[in-house]
Amino acid sequence: MKTSTEKQLFNYALSNKKIISFALICLIVAVSLELTGPFIAKTVIDHHIVGIETEWAQLPSDQDGAVSYQQKYFKRADRVTDQDQVVAYYTLIQSERNYYFIEGQLPLNSEVELNQDQQLSVTVNGQSEIISGNPLTTDDLYQFFQPEVTPIMRLIAIYLGLIIIAAFFQYFKTYLLQVHANKIIQQMRQDVFKKIETLPMQYFVDRPAGKILARITNDTEAIKELYVKVLETFINGFIYMIGIFIALYLLNPTLASVCLILIPLLFLWMKFYKKYAGHYNRLIRSVNSDINGSINESIQTMPIIQAFRQTKGRQTEFEQLNGRHFHYQKKMIALSALTSYNLVTVLRSIAFIGFIWFFGNGVLTVEGFISTGVLYAFADYLTRLFEPMSQIVNQLPQLEQARASAERVFELLNAEGESIGDHNLDPVKGKVEFDDVSFAYEKENYILNHVSFLATPGQTVAFVGHTGSGKSSIMNLLFRFYDPQKGKIKIDGVDTSTLDRQQLRQQIGIVLQDPFIFSGTIISNITLNDENISREQAIAALKAVGADQFIEKLPKQYDQPVIENGNAFSTGQRQLLSFARALAFDPAVLILDEATANIDSETERLIQQAMSVLAKGRTMLIIAHRLSTIQHADQIMVLEKGHIIERGTHDQLVEQDGNYYQMYKMQQDSVTEKIIS
Known part of the structure; x- marks a missing residue:
């Protein structure tokens, strides 16, 4: 069953569960410590800054935490432990921008003002009356605030300490995730390269080298961004959002529940984005591979391009590919621009409108009074909630690029490769046999038809024929770059299809024309x-x-x-x-695939001398273009359209006056003409 791209990416991500688990623990601790900030701020505001606007108890004498005002001693009523010592109660209240110290107990939402007679008037639920009290100057107000300075500084120091501790956990989290991400890509590239070495030759025939190169380099680099940046952003974001929602529920469960609607909205947008961005990214990665293939081919064939004056044609082809790449990139930019700013901005605006409406419509009554600290903390958490949302949405383009690249990489990794044995084959003597072998690269278009021959150990067997006659295909089959559709190939009587390819190739050496x-x-x-x-x-x-x-x-x-x-x-x-x-x-079987076709006569003489020594006790198969190099062969096979039409020694074939003799005569005449000229 085919494994999805997401599952394969997930499996790579979990390749080291210990590191991931420890990094997540560090992240959770760091988030928990950071999210204490609004709660500490709420405490500072409600209990220490705005907290002085409360009932105060007059005490008979000075004591710890008491405030001296008008030669009397006062202490916040909620901090008095012995109610028997209370002489009277007063209320410190703010009305508009003024503060008043009123004798007696008043609701904190009362309206206080000085009338024309300079008397204090209080209005509670529409009813006004004259009360006893004094307006407070700034110096007076500071006297009531002074006992709060020490606990405020203590809370600030605690929060600063928590932030420093959180920074250490954030460092370890980031370091572990980044190292793990790079380790994943290292392993993935090793897996890709290892897979490439096991792929059959047909895989490389069907795909340009540039496209395969793009999968190993460009595509894995895009996946690296997924693990290095996107994955960390998503993990950070979701952990932060979970922590923030927990904090919101602790502050106000009703409004926190309303805010939960943001999660399905974000999820639906991600599904929408995945559908369209995934399509465009697959096209972009495909065109990018075509560009790599074009560049690779141009670099390798630059002498031919320049010699045949094809630079403009190649440039036009590249411009067309580059234009297609820009076209799809422009569509992605339009989609990303819609996502990265507009979506989060709209959601943030809607959330704050709901926040203002909720706290301004019914909760600020006497029964549902919300403190200033709660308002601040909720607004702070709501602001923080959109930071990870914005980061997640901004990473969606990179996520889809990585997914498109991952599909291409895993398509290669999932390709069926050749098994590589880890044990050596016992040395062979070198008996090579083709038994009624037929082979086609594509369907029924057979390159070899019913080919049979036997090369005994120590023999030199040569294959000659015109281009396309099937000479190189024999060597491809012997090396098991391909397997025949019909017939058997044997080494020392053992069917090569029963052997691992690497075991077989350990016994065979090859020298190519190029x-x-x-x-x-x-x-x-x-x-x-x-x-x-x-x-x-x-x-x-x-x-x-x-x-x-x-x-x-x-x-x-x-x-x-x-x-x-x-x-x-x-x-x-x-x-x-x-x-x-x-x-x-030191192979038992040595193959020379037109090895002397491109060398000068002096070098050919050196190789001929070496061959005469090395051929002893070793089976040598030669694909020859120059017939002068194979006249010593024990057998010469003449191929035409995939059939062996003549076989024998050089002298025997010359006497037959057939195809071999005609090729030999043409080469001799060519040599004679060169000498004369």
Whole structure:
């Protein structure tokens, strides 16, 4: 059953549950500590700043926490422990911008003012009366506020300490999540590269190298942003929102319940965004791969492009791809612009309108009085609620980009690869047999038809024929780059389809027409860093093919640095290195795929000398273009349209006066013409 992209991303995210769990614990602790701020502010406002507007008890003498006013001592009534000591009660009340100290007990929402006779008048529920009391000056008010300074400073110090502790937990959370995110991408890239090495050749035939490269680099980089930035933002956001809703419920369950409607609205918008943004992002990533493929192809074929004056054509093709990329990006920008600002702004405005209406319509009555501290705390939490919402919404474009990239990466990871055995095959003698083999790259379009031959250990078998006759397909089948639709291929009598591909390839060496030289040194190109091949063996292989003649003239000889593809060497020199590489691995079967087609006569002579030595006791299969290089072969197979039409030694085929003789005669005439000219 196919696993969804989201589930595969989730499985990677949980690759180290201990780190994730510890990071989440750090986050929860940090959020909890940070969200104490509004509650502390509420306490400071209600109990210490606005809290002085309350009933005060007159005491007979001074005591801890008492305030001296007009040579009398007063203490907040809620802090008096011995009610028997109370002489009288007073009320400190604010009316408009003035403060009054009134004898007796009054409701805090009473209206107090000085009348024309400079007497204090109080209005309660529409009823006015003259009361006894005094307006307070700023200095007087400070006297009543002074006992609150110490607890306020204490609460501020506590909050500052909590913030510092929260900062440490935030650091550990961020560090752990970031390290884990980069570890995920490291593992994903390793998995992708490992998968690529197991994919069958057909996978690479159907897809340009640039597109595959884009999946390993660009797409995994987009997924990295998912784990590094998006995932942390979403986790932070949701934990913060949960913490804020808990705080809102502690303050006012009714309004907190109303605010819950924001969650389904956010979820519905994310579903809407996913539908349209996901489509555009898939198109963008696809076009981006096409751009990578075009650039890769242009760089590799730049000599041909310039030689045939195709620079304008390639530029036009690139501009078309770039234009498509811009077109879809513009659509994404329009969708993101609608999301990132408008959505959160509208929701925030609606929430604050509801907040104002709720607190201004019925809750400010005597029965439902809400303190200033609660108002402040609720407004603070409501403001904080939209910060993670805004961050989450702003990360939606990156989330969809990552999802589109993940689909492409997991499409590669989920592709069926070839199994790689971890145990070696016993050395083989080198008996190669094709038994009525037929093969087609596509459906019924057979490249090989009923091919049968036997190469015994120590024999040299050559295959010749015109382009498209099926010569290279025989080698592809022997290496199990592909498997035949019909017939069997055997090594020492064992059907190769029953062996792991890597087990089989350990016994076979190959030299291609166009050799590839890796970055490194000459020695590393021969050993390929295989611990089973010593430096001495590598040097011996190089000397066997005659490569020592040019290597020992180099400044560092066998340790000479080599750039990618060995561009500092001639074609013949690179071919000698490739030939030595195959010999160093000492295969039971050695394949030369037109290995002498692109080299000069002098280099060909060196390889011929090496081949005569190395062919002893080793099965050698040669795909030949130059017939002069295979005249010593024990068998020569002539192919035409996938059939073996002639077979025998060089002399036997020349005597038959058939296709082989015609090819041989044409090459001889060509050589004669060159000599004469």
